[in-house]
Amino acid sequence: MSETADHAQAVDSSAGTAEPVLRVSALGKRYSPQGHAALAGVTFDVEDGELLALVGPSGCGKTTLLRLLCGLMLPSEGTVLLHGRPVVRPPREAALVFQDYSRSLFPWLTVLRNVMFPLRRGHSRAWKIDRAEAVLKEMGLHGVARKYPWELSGGMQQRVAIARALVSRPEILLLDEPFASVDALTRAELQDVLLRVHRDVEGRRVTIVHVTHDIDEAVYLADRVLVLSPSPGRVAGSVEVGLPRPRTQTATRSSTHFLEVRNAIHDVISTRRSTIAGTSDKE
């Protein structure tokens, strides 16, 4: 925690409710100085409590963008500001959930110990166990604390991964195609888990950036969908979803509003070459 002290001083004192949590400006990434750009001129904001979905075809730099957002990688151009301060290393306010739970969870640790892993110095063991058990319960995981991740179904494992991400109470949750490796029924179930987390996890709202290649999923979950186009990755458009919450798999998905938003996103993707990056993004 002491490492964040210097950052805390840098917080803009004028920061009010209007200040975005994340501000991404003219972000570009090249993996080698002469190589082609994976991302170029990406600009957008993420508001406090917003659920933003990033969609785009493979190779549009979604994962690169996510890694830049959470400081696992440094940009070649532009900046990522979290509460007004540049992200140069993984911020403690952010947590990341990966697509492949079987590789991100530690197979040698029980579920409980996996979830306890982020909780480190400065707390008693009993407190950590209580904390981890509380989050597991929150994620609807009962009686699995002493099991190993591989003893659970894929959907349950991804719940454990989300629990591990939430255990240190992050302000912002970043998810990289988190439901791409589970079956359709489990995916729907996990989408609802995520909506619940977004609405209220232990009495607060979490800001979420959700990367997916599933447009329907993006519309179902998000407040706003940012469409990326490939080579190099750019923002092709931003679509406000505006569907009422709480959302349900049946009512929300069968509404005409849902279909309109979905079609609008398809339009952005098919006409992306003639669209100027980011112009439809209004604040």
Place this chain on the structure above:
Amino acid sequence: MRALGDIWRVLLGVGVFVGALLVWEIWAGAEESFLVPEASEVLTRAWESWPTSEFLTAVAGSLKRLAAGFVIGAAIGITLGLVMGTSRATRQALDPLVELARATPPIAIVPALVLTLGFGDSMRIALIAFGVCFPVLVNTLEGVRAVSPEARDTASMLHVGRVERVFRIYLPAALPSIFAGLRIALSIGLVMVVISEFAGEGGGLGHYILDQQGQFAYPEMYAGILFLGLLGYGLNVLFRLFERRVLAWHYGATGERNG
């Protein structure tokens, strides 16, 4: 059906083993030379000579050296493997040296070890450690390098420090690979024990076998060799049991049955 097939396979294995003993028995019986004793004679002498204090002392000496050399070699191998696996600079610096040392047949360094360490136990333990070290090192290195990018990113996201990362992520993640290396190293270690005991007067099973040969006690010599085979087999079984305990999570996760 399946169970019957299994029984049949076991019976076949036992049958071939007994058959080989019979061939040996008949062949040695037909042979006039006393250089090749019959299987039955070797087994009788084994029964008589194994419980003697001379033999048991030799076994104890060999096991002590094996344990010391194995622990030292494994510790060096795991440490170097972890360091080389986590630090590219160290890997690049040590790579040529390790590759050369690894390609050198351990037996070739015996004369050099005798010169520097003498004929005593330190020479023997050093030789065993040398033979054990490299398979462990290579497997540890491979295991660390195979740690998933997701696990590395998780560590970065959580600000897990360099040293803590080694012990909380790289070491456990590499453990299945390390154990594979240790198992190979155990058999190499036994070879090194016997070879090291052929040199000098330090006792041990290798020395015992050579000694029996020198005294024309050929059945006892064969009994010693037989014991080494059984010892190697037994150590491997024990090691696998230990491995199953330590790596229970791994066998569960991969659904692997035969390690």
